[in-house]
Amino acid sequence: xxxxxxxxxxxxxxxxxxxxxxxxxxxxxxxxxxxxxxxxxxxxxxxxxxxxxxxxxxxxxxxxxxxxxxxxxxxxxxxxxxxxxxxxxxxxxxxxxxxxxxxxxxxxxxxxxxxxxxxxxxxxxxxxxxxxxxxxxxxxxxxxxxxxxxxxxxxxxxxxxxxxxxxxxxxxxxxxxxxxxxxxxxxxxxxxxxxxxxxxxxxxxxxxxxxxxxxxxxxxxxxxxxxxxxxxxxxxxxxxxxxxxxxxxxxxxxxxxxxxxxxxxxxxxxxxxxx
Numbered sequence: 366x367x368x369x370x371x372x373x374x375x376x377x378x379x380x381x382x383x384x385x386x387x388x389x390x391x392x393x394x395x396x397x398x399x400x401x402x403x404x405x406x407x408x409x410x411x412x413x414x415x416x417x418x419x420x421x422x423x424x425x426x427x428x429x430x431x432x433x434x435x436x437x438x439x440x441x442x443x444x445x446x447x448x449x450x451x452x453x454x455x456x457x458x459x460x461x462x463x464x465x466x467x468x469x470x471x472x473x474x475x476x477x478x479x480x481x482x483x484x485x486x487x488x489x490x491x492x493x494x495x496x497x498x499x500x501x502x503x504x505x506x507x508x509x510x511x512x513x514x515x516x517x518x519x520x521x522x523x524x525x526x527x528x529x530x531x532x533x534x535x536x537x538x539x540x541x542x543x544x545x546x547x548x549x550x551x552x553x554x555x556x557x558x559x560x561x562x563x564x565x566x567x568x569x570x571x572x573x574x575x576x577x578x579x580x581x582x583x584x585x586x587x588x589x590x591x592x593x594x595x596x597x598x599x600x601x602x603x604x605x606x607x608x609x610x611x612x613x614x615x616x617x618x619x620x621x622x623x624x625x626x627x628x629x630x631x632x633x634x635x636x637x638x639x640x
Contacts, residue, residue, distance in 0.1 A: 367409075367413045369413060369414065369417050373414070373417075374417075374421075377474070378414075379414065379418070380474045381473055381474040381475070382414060382415060382418050383418050383421070383422070383474070384471060384472060384473065384474035385472050385473065385474075386415070386418055386419065386422060386424075387422065388468065388471055388472040389472055391415065391419070391427055391428070393412070393415070394412070394427070394428050394429050394430045395409060395411065395412035395415060395416060395427060395429045395430070396409070396410045396411035396412060396429065396430045396432055397409055397410060397429045397430070397431055397432065398410055398431070398432045398433075398434070399431065407429075407431075410432055448498075448499070448500055448501060448502060448503065449483075449486060449503055449504055449505050449507075449508070450486070450487070450495060450498060450499050450500070450501075450503065451499075451500070452483055452486075453483055453484065453486040453487060456469060456480060456483050456484050457484060460484065466480045466481060466484070482505065483505070486505055486508055487508065488512075489511075489512040490508055490511055490512065490519060491516035491519050491520065493516070493519075493520050493523075494511065494516070494519040494520050494522070494523040497520070497523035497524060497527055498523050498526070498527075498532070501526070501527065501532050502532045503526065503532040504532065504533070504534055506534035506537070507526075507532055507533070507534050507537045509534075510534065510537035510538055510540070510541050511523075511537065512550070513541055513544075513549060513550055513551065514541065514544055514548050514549055514550060515548050515549075515550060517548070518544055518548040522537065522540045525540060526540075543572070598628060598629060598631075601625060601628060601629050602629045605625065605626065605629055
């Protein structure tokens, strides 16, 4: 039902899908939903590009996932994209299993040098920083910057990135600029950032140091505070289950009752506890 743009077949992404299906077949099945009132008609919910590739390759039969609901939103909204670290571990696992780097490169339609770059992504990165950034959207350029500092500073950078949800290369460059010289692997390495003077960098270094201390203090008490709030909300829910309490509040303090109900129904604390 979805028309494929004419210029799509000239893109790198399309060529990569073609190369992958040629080399190792279809990995992610198409998702279909049975049309109402029809015996053998199905609507394609996800996999339009893969479907187009298989038509070009004259593949007649393919396994599909049959969805029970006609989803209003495409399945792409539910897909967690691979992070750079996850991609690194997948390549390492494939290599250890005997798959050559050349074959991996052919399957992804990229240069072998790119595969080796992804393979060596975490060289020089301490395990604690890797663990913090696992599953995050940190790019390969971010890890290039992190290699410039000692392991302890790598951990601090990873913590700050997670706290701000900013894993971009530009932010990591700013963190490098704010890193004291003694924490650099190469003491002669330039920390200059375009548009920042030495005075700006010195101020940034002080502010980053203060921010890191504040972050550690918050991190130490955050879990305890959330636990206390969960207990308080649990007690509040018990109170609001009491009809006499609700009637009293509704008759005398309706505004307070409304706010207490909002707090008791909030799911934010559940998310924090899950994390």
